[in-house]
Amino acid sequence: MQILSHSHFHFATGRAATVPLVLFCLLVLTGLAGCEDKTPEAKANRAPVEIGVEILHPQSVHLTTELPGRTTASLVADVRPQVDGIIRERLFREGSEVKAGDVLYRIEPSSYRAVYDSAVATLKKAQAALPSSENKAKRYSELIKDKAISSQDYEDARAIYESDLAAVASAKAEVERARINLGYTEIKAPISGRIEKSDLTPGALVTANQSVPLTTIRRLDPINVDMTQSSTSLLNLRQAIASGRIHVSGTIMAVKLKLENGTIYSHPGSLEFSETKVDESTGTFTVRAEFPNPDRLLLPGMYVRAIIEEGVIDNSYLVPQRAVSRNTKGQPVAMFVGQDNKVEERVLSVSRNVGNSWLVESGIGDGDKLVVEGSQFVRAGQVVTTKEMTVEDATGEVKPVQDAQPAQGAGAEG
Structure with missing residues (x-):
């Protein structure tokens, strides 16, 4: 076959003839480059x-689940006065550790001491009258057997004796109440923990069971972490344990804590309880873990992520x-x-x-x-x-x- 003939192409001399020749050569080279040997022999020789x-x-x-949570104090107690009066002194340093029974405030005790002394005096008076009426009642009980006195006299003697007994009992109760109120003038720590700032200072007037607490004590060791988990995850875990796919060692689930800065808390904790009701709006329930906090590194309200060890699944x-x-x-x-x-x-x-x-x-x-x-x-x-x-x-x-x-x-x- 003749590819080119003078009847089809005419190459003129000069610069104008150069461009068509170059384009033609490029087309031929491109066509040759596009040709690929796709024979089975070529495919066999190609390197894998x-x-x-x-x-x-x-x-x-080891299966774990990571849940978001917040730290909360294991115990919280608001300190309020039980009696009315003026705060005379404050006996703690704000932000320090206190023990249960430590005296935190003293209320002016003068009026309560006077009431106590009066109650003690009334008790002594009632106790002084009791032996006379008691002896008379005993003596009349013997005379009534011999009909030496009338029944009315005997009944009057017994009534006086019973009245004196009641007076002594009432006086003892008043003494106890006065003693308790006098004791309330020393406001003591109900729990051990870290005490917060004092909302009232010496000289302030306080009332019994007022709405504003004097201060608050929080127990930080141990500290709790409250988390939320979906009910679906709980069902999947329990079904996997029941079927034997997941093995759980012991009855206590170990928990690790990832802090806000990404580090792992050095003390492991344990799962304490989970709520028995699922929140209908979110489909979740609360899970609580407890962690030692001897250095007070964890404070209430911190955001953390708890890593709960659920169990072990074999042959996975x-x-x-x-x-x-x-x-x-x-x-x-x-x-x-x-x-x-x-x-x-x-x-x-x-x-x-x-x-x-x-x-x-x-x-x-x-x-x-x-x-x-x-x-x-x-x-x-x-x-x-x-x-x-x-x-x-x-x-x-x-x-x-x-x-x-x-x-x-x-x-x-x-």
Whole structure:
């Protein structure tokens, strides 16, 4: 075949003929470059793509759930006066630690001491009259047997004696009441803890059971953390424990605390109780944990995150989140390399996140090779070469196996 002929192309001399010739050459070269050898022989000779894989093995995973919460004092007591009077002195330093029974304030006791002394005197007077009426009643009880006196005289003597007994009892009650009121002039700490600022100073007039407290005491050691958890999470956990998928050691759930600055609190706590009613508006309930607080590092009202150890699930697989994607149906999928070095895509059953990994319940077997690096360059059915890698759970970084440190355990977050 004749590609070019003088009847089709005429090349004129001069500068104008140069441009068509250059364009023609470029078109020919582009066409040649676009030609690709797609024969089976060429495909067989092409080098397989190298990708990074992580070999998966079943392991025991410690399940935890992280819940937001607020610290609260384990005991709170508002200090109020029990009697009226003028505050004479304050006996504590604001912000210090006090013990139960320590005297905090003194109210002017003069009037209450006078009432007490009067009650004591009345009691003594009543007790002085009692022996005479008692002896007379006994003597008349003997005479009435011999009918030496009339029944009316005997009854009058008995009445006087009973009246004197009542007078003594009433006087004793008045003495006790006066003693209590006198004691209330010393306002004492009802609990041990840290005392706050004083809202009233010496010289102030106070009244019994007034609405404004004199001060407040909070017990900070131990300290409580109140958290909220969804009812769905509780149901899932209880069903997993009942079915045997999650094993719980002991009856007390250990709790760790993550502070506002991201550090872990040095003292572990324990789960104390959970409410028996779910909030209808939010679908949550309150859970309370207790933590030692000897250094008073935790103060009421601080925002924290509690990490609750739920239990251990055996024979589980952890898949790095970077290796999992979603298919068109929204299902979690991952790429694996089979025995014949062919890439295959599997649908996974994911239950919860574990740090930077997923806890997978089905779709994986022992020794499976998970593609963790280079998955964007391969497709299902493609033959590849592999290099064993590992993924750091804390950072999600992929490293060759020889450069990675062996993992010591795993923890799950719900």
